[in-house]
Amino acid sequence: MSLREHALSLFRSVVGTVRPAPMLKRAVKLQGDGCPQLLVKGQAFPVKRDLYLVGFGKAVLGMAAAAEEILGDHLIRGIINVPLGIQESLQRAGMQEMLLKPHSKIQVIEGAKNNLPDPEALKGAVAIQELAEGLTADDLLLVLISGGGSALLPAPIPPILLKEKEKLTKMLASRGAAIQELNIVRKTLSLLKGGGLAQLAYPAQVVSLILSDVIGDPLDIIASGPTVASSHSVQDCLQILTKYNLLHNLPKSVETVLSSSPTKPTAPEDYSHVCNVIIGSNTLALDEAKRQAEDLGYATLILSTAICGEVGRVATLYCQLVQLVCLGLASLGEGPRSEEVRGNLLQLVAELEIPGLNLANFLQALQGLGPERPVCILAGGETTVQLQGTGKGGRNQELALRVGLGLHRARAMETGSPLGRCEIVFLSGGTDGQDGPTEAAGAFCSPELVEAALQEGLDVEAFLSNNDSYTFFSQFQGGHHLLVTGLTGTNVMDIQAILVRATERS
Numbered sequence: 001m002s003l004r005e006h007a008l009s010l011f012r013s014v015v016g017t018v019r020p021a022p023m024l025k026r027a028v029k030l031q032g033d034g035c036p037q038l039l040v041k042g043q044a045f046p047v048k049r050d051l052y053l054v055g056f057g058k059a060v061l062g063m064a065a066a067a068e069e070i071l072g073d074h075l076i077r078g079i080i081n082v083p084l085g086i087q088e089s090l091q092r093a094g095m096q097e098m099l100l101k102p103h104s105k106i107q108v109i110e111g112a113k114n115n116l117p118d119p120e121a122l123k124g125a126v127a128i129q130e131l132a133e134g135l136t137a138d139d140l141l142l143v144l145i146s147g148g149g150s151a152l153l154p155a156p157i158p159p160i161l162l163k164e165k166e167k168l169t170k171m172l173a174s175r176g177a178a179i180q181e182l183n184i185v186r187k188t189l190s191l192l193k194g195g196g197l198a199q200l201a202y203p204a205q206v207v208s209l210i211l212s213d214v215i216g217d218p219l220d221i222i223a224s225g226p227t228v229a230s231s232h233s234v235q236d237c238l239q240i241l242t243k244y245n246l247l248h249n250l251p252k253s254v255e256t257v258l259s260s261s262p263t264k265p266t267a268p269e270d271y272s273h274v275c276n277v278i279i280g281s282n283t284l285a286l287d288e289a290k291r292q293a294e295d296l297g298y299a300t301l302i303l304s305t306a307i308c309g310e311v312g313r314v315a316t317l318y319c320q321l322v323q324l325v326c327l328g329l330a331s332l333g334e335g336p337r338s339e340e341v342r343g344n345l346l347q348l349v350a351e352l353e354i355p356g357l358n359l360a361n362f363l364q365a366l367q368g369l370g371p372e373r374p375v376c377i378l379a380g381g382e383t384t385v386q387l388q389g390t391g392k393g394g395r396n397q398e399l400a401l402r403v404g405l406g407l408h409r410a411r412a413m414e415t416g417s418p419l420g421r422c423e424i425v426f427l428s429g430g431t432d433g434q435d436g437p438t439e440a441a442g443a444f445c446s447p448e449l450v451e452a453a454l455q456e457g458l459d460v461e462a463f464l465s466n467n468d469s470y471t472f473f474s475q476f477q478g479g480h481h482l483l484v485t486g487l488t489g490t491n492v493m494d495i496q497a498i499l500v501r502a503t504e505r506s
């Protein structure tokens with residue numbers, strides 16, 4: 001098998017591991033017939049009378065199918081908001097276990113094309129709001145939450161219009177706002193986000209099962225925390241709008257809401273009827289990828305499950321890492337060139353402030369791998385792209401293209417570069433199967449990409465300066481380097497795999 005085939009098989013098995021149904025089934029059980037109890041990761045919730053279910057996010061269809069199987073007749077009714085086209089995509093892929101049964105009690109609303117709120121998603125949000133408002137103290141509301149939930153549960157505070165909120169979120173995202181910043185703004189302008197849904201469901205017991213797609217699993221940020229007390233204030237929102245130069249450009253309606261918002265977040269004691277539980281994350285995915293890569297014969301290390309930062313800086317980080325791996329495979333891991341690359345890496349990581357990454361330990365482990373076996377480095381997280389151009393792309397495809405360019409330059413700059421003595425493949429992909437507003441999940445690259453593209457008349461730098469990575473990869477070698485999976489029905493951020501093997505021994 002080629003390195004590319006290995007990378008593809010790792011990606012596919014990762015996505016398989018974080019399928020929502022098995023994760024939900026591991027976390028939830030229903031016990032007892034007379035006085036049933038819902039058991040969630042060891043905590044018991046009595047089902048006093050009726051059990052309802054709502055959900056929103058890219059992975060929620062499969063979560064709902066599994067939940068309905070567990071809850072059986074105890075479930076009275078459910079409503080879930082899921083991405084447009086997901087039922088068809090999963091049907092086509094033969095993933096029946098992620099689909100609801102024909103007479104399901106759960107109503108499915110599809111919306112939020114390209115991960116942007118739309119009237120369909122709004123319709124679903126209104127239906128969920130009405131269901132929550134009608135609950136009593138004897139009811140239990142199971143809330144299924146996953147990434148993409150923010151766009152699928154839009155409920156702008158009047159008089160803000162859906163279009164106005166969509167435009168503001170789009171502008172923030174295109175200026176490179178991180179998901180934390182984006183969702184603090186979304187929470188301030190929404191009826192249901194930032195704990196709003198939990199408040200509406202009171203006095204019912206609320207149990208939220210959450211599949212995390214945010215670094216560090218922050219409950220109040222994932223899908224903008226509709227069942228979590230928000231620790232953010234309107235002041236935080238104003239700061240973010242100022243940072244991205246949007247404060248003086250706001251629609252009147254947004255100004256009205258901001259000036260009348262309470263200055264303090266709701267007290268945490270108002271959430272005593274709520275339990276929020278994380279049932280899966282990127283860590284699980286990378287652990288499985290590591291196991292698989294080792295089975296394939298690679299000496300494997302996980303760099304981090306929290307890679308974040310501007311896409312160009314992250315690409316530089318990966319290029320330096322590849323160079324270090326190649327130096328190691330060329331038995332040059334101890335020399336001055338390796339020292340220099342290690343220094344660059346330490347500086348880059350300090351600048352990127354990747355949470356929890358102990359690079360010194362990682363580098364030591366890398367040095368210990370030795371030159372005998374091919375090397376696989378795995379990482380997960382989410383980069384940010386500051387859009388400068390008008391092209392079509394996503395952060396994974398842009399990252400892959402930037403890594404391809406970086407490796408090409410590194411090889412060209414150094415005669416006898418260790419990159420020339422290795423076969424290298426880099427893959428970056430979104431586990432949800434959709435990278436930005438494109439049909440691909442991500443892309444592969446290698447140091448040869450730039451030259452091969454030039455032979456086809458494709459100038460990588462020109463595509464990059466227009467944020468046009470999808471167009472590039474679609475045209476280059478007939479789209480061979482695109483990672484295309486279709487919507488996967490799960491969502492635990494992005495993953496990157498670097499596979500390197502020596503082609504000649506020094």
Ligand SMILES: Nc1ncnc2c1ncn2[C@@H]1O[C@H](COP(=O)(O)OP(=O)(O)OP(=O)(O)O)[C@@H](O)[C@H]1O
Nearest residue numbers: 115147148385391392393394395398434435436467
């Ligand atoms: N042309 C482009 N080139 C590169 N990145 C882009 C481009 N257009 C959009 N993006 C990036 O794609 C991101 C949105 O992608 P996507 O819809 O896959 O979001 P997501 O973060 O995976 O969604 P969620 O976390 O809600 O599941 C934005 O951060 C945006 O900057």
Ligand SMILES: O=C(O)[C@H](O)CO
Nearest residue numbers: 147148149150222223
């Ligand atoms: O929906 C969202 O807000 C993002 O996917 C983060 O969870």
